[in-house]
Amino acid sequence: MLPLAIMHAAQATPTRGYSATKDQLQGRLRRIEGQVRGIERMVDEERYCIDVLTQIGAVQAALDKVALGLLDDHAHHCVIGAEDLTEREAKTDELMASVARLMRRG
């Protein structure tokens, strides 16, 4: 299960660092949720489909940013911070499998 809290225990600055990142991440996800609700409203108001598509593209770009942030976090903390080489290899495999899934989009 390896919670984010443990992953980040290896971080140099325990007072800030993760909690700030977590707040930022939550903020970004809440904004994305709001964007999706905005798209629902656009469809409800029967707005022009090209405008709806532009908003979908914006949500996808925002999700890409969140995904890249999480990958970066994972690479810096879980992979580099792993206890030994075997663990680090396993974490790297997991990271790359995730990159592959995201490139093909889910």
Next chain:
Amino acid sequence: MLPLAIMHAAQATPTRGYSATKDQLQGRLRRIEGQVRGIERMVDEERYCIDVLTQIGAVQAALDKVALGLLDDHAHHCVIGAEDLTEREAKTDELMASVARLMRRG
């Protein structure tokens, strides 16, 4: 502004068709909104980042499906149903610009 309702006026089956599609679209967007909320909860519970990333990939795939559905709708109704050739050319340009934006994601 060309609302979806007008776009779909040219459709063969006015009784169903668009309203069903609109309901489906709303349903899909509500599910996506729920998925994003689920990701917020995962972050809140400090779940493993690779699992969060897998869920982000699932949302991206769901958004791709919605986008492709809207593009298809636009191509079949707005483009094909456009009044004259000039209008059809303009709608096709808009469609292709949207495809280009979605390929690069927003």
Next chain:
Amino acid sequence: MLPLAIMHAAQATPTRGYSATKDQLQGRLRRIEGQVRGIERMVDEERYCIDVLTQIGAVQAALDKVALGLLDDHAHHCVIGAEDLTEREAKTDELMASVARLMRRG
């Protein structure tokens, strides 16, 4: 088989238009071929993998451009220029299936 030459017969300016586009397309593809050969050389010279990856990204972007150009061509000529509505619907379906494949990359 529907060769490009026929597709473009409906075009307004028969003297130029397609042949120029075809030349441009050939030129772009030859440049992409050259870029791929350049990547082979980089691997042969054991260049840094991040630099090789940057070049692969450049080839992907160039291929995206070619694909978008072909989609645009298809939308403007094959779809709009199709003889009747049934044909136009079929061509639009083909176009959208191609967009879906390219979004997921092959």
Next chain:
Amino acid sequence: MLPLAIMHAAQATPTRGYSATKDQLQGRLRRIEGQVRGIERMVDEERYCIDVLTQIGAVQAALDKVALGLLDDHAHHCVIGAEDLTEREAKTDELMASVARLMRRG
């Protein structure tokens, strides 16, 4: 500059490993080069644009595979094998920047 040969010096099996990977990589790139030449021929023969697009998608999928292989190699050898933590952090940043570029395609 850090050539691939040095990166792979840390590998467990120096006799094989990299050289096999390099050969495989060269083989894949040569096949991709051949695929691009095939697309040029298709355009030359004025083949149907949807078929050309399908081939472009296939080349992009093949390039994605090569890119993921190189990223994996970089993550396992350059990042994990880096001498100290500072170096490992720098290599991880480089890796993630490359992932970000590839996600947005060049």
